[in-house]
Amino acid sequence: MNNRKLYAAAMIIMSLLVIVSVAFSAVNRRADSFTNNNLxxxxxxxxEVVDSIQTQGFAIRMESVINPNYTGVLNYRVANGSRVSSGGVIADIFMSESDAAAQNMADRMEREIQSLSALSRPMDAYVSASTALGEQIYDDLSDVMLDIQQGDFSGVTQTKEALLLSLSRKQVLSGQESAEDYAQRVSELKREKDSITNGTGQSMNSIKAPKAGYFITYADGLERTVSIDEVENLTPKKLEQLLSEEKGTVSQQCIGKICEDFKWYMACLFDDDAMIKFEGVEEVTLDIPFASTATIPAKVVARNRDADSGKTVVVFECTYMDSDLATVRNENVQVNVKTYSGVxxxxxxxxxxxxxxxxxxxxxxxxxxxxxxxxxxxxxxxxxxxxxxxxxxxxxxxxxxxxxxxxxxxxxxxxxxxxxxxxxxxxxxxxxxxxxxxxx
Incomplete structure (x- = not known):
C-alpha cells in the first residue's frame, strides 16, 4: 500500500516537473521572440555589382564570302576559325574522296613528325624549360576541355596535338622514354607518309584566301546586309528586320568566308527606359554567353532614336576578335553599362x-x-x-x-x-x- 502511495506521489512530482519545464521553455521562447522580434x-x-541590360544584338563585320568555281572533292587545309594570310591556301581540290582522305592522313603524319622531331633531339635542348612544362600541360588540357565545352571539335584536333606533345616531353624529361625512341618513331612515320603519298593522286587545284583575317568554314547569307560604311546610320526599323532574319541565301559553291578586320560592330535595340542607363556612358563591355566566353570591351559610336516607336539603336564598336566571335551574328547580348563597388x-x-x-x-x-x-x-x-x-x-x-x-x-x-x-x-x-x- 505504502509502495503504491510512494509510486503515485513520484508520478505526480515527475508530471509537475515536466509541466514546469515545458512552461519555462515556452516563456523563454516568448521572451526570446519578444526580445529579438524574429530579426x-x-x-x-x-x-561589385554590374548594371547590365539583356537584349538581342546583330553583329556586323567586314566579310568576304568565298565562292570559287571548282569541280572535285574539297579538302580544307586550315581549321575553322584559323587566322590566314592574304593568298594563303585554304583548301585543295582532289579528283576523288580517297585522294582527299589520303592527303588528310599524310598531313596528320607530317604534323606528328614535326612534333616528334623536337623530342628526338638530346634532352639538354629543352631541359631548362622543365619547370614550366607542368604548367604547359595544364594549359593545353584546359584548351582541350574548353574546345569540347564550346563544341569546337575541329579545334580539338590542334589542341589535342599540343597536349600530347607536352605529355611526351614530360615522358622524356622523367626518363620514361628516350630521344632515341622518338627518333625511331619519326623514321617510321616518314616511311608511312611516303607510301601513302606515292600511291595517291595529287591535288588538282588550290583555293587561296582573298584577304587576310579569320577563316570561317560557313556563311549565313547575311554578310552584306549592312555595309560597314553605313553601320552608324542603322535605324530601329532596319535593325528589327535584321533581328528577325535567321539566315540568308548562300551559294552552293560557297566554301566559307574571311572576317577581314579586327574592328567589328554589334547593333542592339533599346527602349527609352533602358536608354536612361546610357546617359554619359561612352564605353561598356559585352558578354555573349551562348557564343563566347570572352568579355568584350566596346565603345558607343551611335545612338539612333525613332521618335514614333520610342526605340533607339545603339551601335557598339568592338576591336577584340577571336574564332568564336567571328561566327556570331544574331545573339543574346548582355551589355554591362557600369560596374559599382562598395558595401x-x-x-x-x-x-x-x-x-x-x-x-x-x-x-x-x-x-x-x-x-x-x-x-x-x-x-x-x-x-x-x-x-x-x-x-x-x-x-x-x-x-x-x-x-x-x-x-x-x-x-x-x-x-x-x-x-x-x-x-x-x-x-x-x-x-x-x-x-x-x-x-x-
Whole structure:
C-alpha cells in the first residue's frame, strides 16, 4: 500500500516537473521572440555589382564570302576559325574522296613528325624549360576541355596535338622514354607518309584566301546586309528586320568566308527606359554567353532614336576578335553599362527616418535640428539596434551599393555617429525596430 502511495506521489512530482519545464521553455521562447522580434540579419560585405541590360544584338563585320568555281572533292587545309594570310591556301581540290582522305592522313603524319622531331633531339635542348612544362600541360588540357565545352571539335584536333606533345616531353624529361625512341618513331612515320603519298593522286587545284583575317568554314547569307560604311546610320526599323532574319541565301559553291578586320560592330535595340542607363556612358563591355566566353570591351559610336516607336539603336564598336566571335551574328547580348563597388546591402534593409541631431551655431550654441527622410539601415551593435545613415551610389539587382569613404559634402550631411561598416550585422527583417532597442 505504502509502495503504491510512494509510486503515485513520484508520478505526480515527475508530471509537475515536466509541466514546469515545458512552461519555462515556452516563456523563454516568448521572451526570446519578444526580445529579438524574429530579426533577420545579413553581414555587410564588400563587393561589385554590374548594371547590365539583356537584349538581342546583330553583329556586323567586314566579310568576304568565298565562292570559287571548282569541280572535285574539297579538302580544307586550315581549321575553322584559323587566322590566314592574304593568298594563303585554304583548301585543295582532289579528283576523288580517297585522294582527299589520303592527303588528310599524310598531313596528320607530317604534323606528328614535326612534333616528334623536337623530342628526338638530346634532352639538354629543352631541359631548362622543365619547370614550366607542368604548367604547359595544364594549359593545353584546359584548351582541350574548353574546345569540347564550346563544341569546337575541329579545334580539338590542334589542341589535342599540343597536349600530347607536352605529355611526351614530360615522358622524356622523367626518363620514361628516350630521344632515341622518338627518333625511331619519326623514321617510321616518314616511311608511312611516303607510301601513302606515292600511291595517291595529287591535288588538282588550290583555293587561296582573298584577304587576310579569320577563316570561317560557313556563311549565313547575311554578310552584306549592312555595309560597314553605313553601320552608324542603322535605324530601329532596319535593325528589327535584321533581328528577325535567321539566315540568308548562300551559294552552293560557297566554301566559307574571311572576317577581314579586327574592328567589328554589334547593333542592339533599346527602349527609352533602358536608354536612361546610357546617359554619359561612352564605353561598356559585352558578354555573349551562348557564343563566347570572352568579355568584350566596346565603345558607343551611335545612338539612333525613332521618335514614333520610342526605340533607339545603339551601335557598339568592338576591336577584340577571336574564332568564336567571328561566327556570331544574331545573339543574346548582355551589355554591362557600369560596374559599382562598395558595401552591398539588401534593399529590404533600407529605411527612411526623421533623425534629430545637434549642431553648433555661429554663437557656439548647441541647436537640435531634425533631418527628414534620412536613408539608413538598422545594425546590431553590442546587443542593441542602431540606426546608421548610408550613402548609396546605385541600387542594382536588389542590392544598394553603399560607400565606405565619404566625400566632404557627405561628411557634412552625416547625421548619425557613423555610416555603415564592413561586416556590420544589418537587419533585413523584423518588427518594432527603433534606435537603442535591446536585442540578443
Amino acid at each position: 533577420i540579419t545579413e553581414e555587410a560585405l564588400y563587393g 552591398l546591402v539588401n534593399e529590404k534593409a533600407l529605411r527612411f527616418l526623421d533623425i534629430e541631431y545637434q549642431e553648433t551655431d555661429e554663437k557656439d550654441n548647441t541647436v537640435t535640428k531634425v533631418k527628414e527622410n534620412v536613408k539608413g539601415v538598422y545594425v546590431v551593435y553590442g546587443g542593441q539596434l542602431e540606426f546608421v545613415q548610408v550613402f548609396t551610389e546605385k541600387d542594382v539587382n536588389g542590392y544598394a551599393v553603399c560607400k565606405l569613404e565619404l566625400s566632404e559634402d557627405e561628411q557634412k550631411n552625416l547625421v548619425t555617429d557613423h555610416t555603415i561598416r564592413l561586416y556590420d550585422k544589418v537587419v533585413v527583417g523584423g518588427v518594432d525596430l527603433y534606435d537603442g532597442k535591446v536585442v540578443r
